Amino acid sequence: MQFLKRLFKIGQAEVHSAIDSIEDPIKMTEQGIRDMKEDLDQSLEALAQVKAMCIRAKNEVEEYANKGEDYNEKAMLILRKAQSGGLISAEADRLATEALIKKEQAFTGQKRAIADKEKFDQNVLQMESNVKTIKQNISKWENELKILRSRVKVADATKSLNKQMAQIDSNGTVILLERMKEKVAQEEALAEAYGEIAGNAKSIDEEIDKAINVSETKALSELEKLKEQLGITDSKE
Structure with a gap:
């Protein structure tokens, strides 16, 4: 029974110690800074991914534009070849029509890529703003932590000095003098x-x-x- 009581007392002491450490403002601030740095890492990773998608959408816009111009030139070449007698007119019309269909598809793809790029650009701006805010908060809380540590040192020193002065008076040293x-x-x-x-x-x-x-x-x-x-x-x- 005594052994169980001792275990219970040890458990209580550990719980109180844990509560004290949780309530310690310095430890709480340090944990908050660590959390913000983790958020910053995640935000930077997400920002890099969105920027990659934005670059990819930009490249797609250029690719679809080039494809559209290419199919338009091919349709013109086919019609000119038919006009010069190098190609049957019906076949030329069919192939030119297919080229123009490809051109239209490329134009549709270009519009979609442009819309995606604009959306990704907005996402990049928003995420860059979030990253900037997180960095500012980290810098702010790191400065707060420095000040808090200094205040704790001053408070501890003052408390120790006042405690010594209180002990001097309580021990009757002043009365002896x-x-x-x-x-x-x-x-x-x-x-x-x-x-x-x-x-x-x-x-x-x-x-x-x-x-x-x-x-x-x-x-x-x-x-x-x-x-x-x-x-x-x-x-x-």
């Missing part, structure tokens, strides 16, 4: 307090000496003794 600032400020204030206490702890003797400047007084006394030994007297005295 504020506590450290408060701790440092407290230590600095405590050091300043100890400094003031140390300054107030000077002895009375130090305060007295500082007030009368003992070092200066001693220096003056030593100077007077040195002058007395040298017999130097003050000019004022």
Whole structure:
């Protein structure tokens, strides 16, 4: 039973993954471009076939025109030969009539070929327009795909950065930094307090000496003794 449940869970995961891949805009756009390129290949193949039929119809128009002119010339030659006595008149009329019938058939075939060519020309124009539209759509969607990929990269980078920032705040790092600032400020204030206490702890003797400047007084006394030994007297005295 547990094994079946696990298989069911795996199947669910694969289905969700398939749905996610179907809904992925990049994959959908890529598939759309592939479909359009297949349509373009099919359209180009059909266009080539229609152009081939158009060329064939054009050649038929020329062939039927040449045949018509040829049968018309043959009918004229037959009548001229009968006129010159080279051919029985009745036989000449029969053959000339057959040639003119062939000429008319060629003329009918030429008209049909012209109609086919005109129809194929219209088909070619329509299909060329369709091919042009498909190419434009492919180019448009390829550009859209490039932009979409760039937007996805920016979105992923922004999401990752925002996620990191959110995790920093959620982990209490900002709170820890504020506590450290408060701790440092407290230590600095405590050091300043100890400094003031140390300054107030000077002895009375130090305060007295500082007030009368003992070092200066001693220096003056030593100077007077040195002058007395040298017999130097003050000019004022």
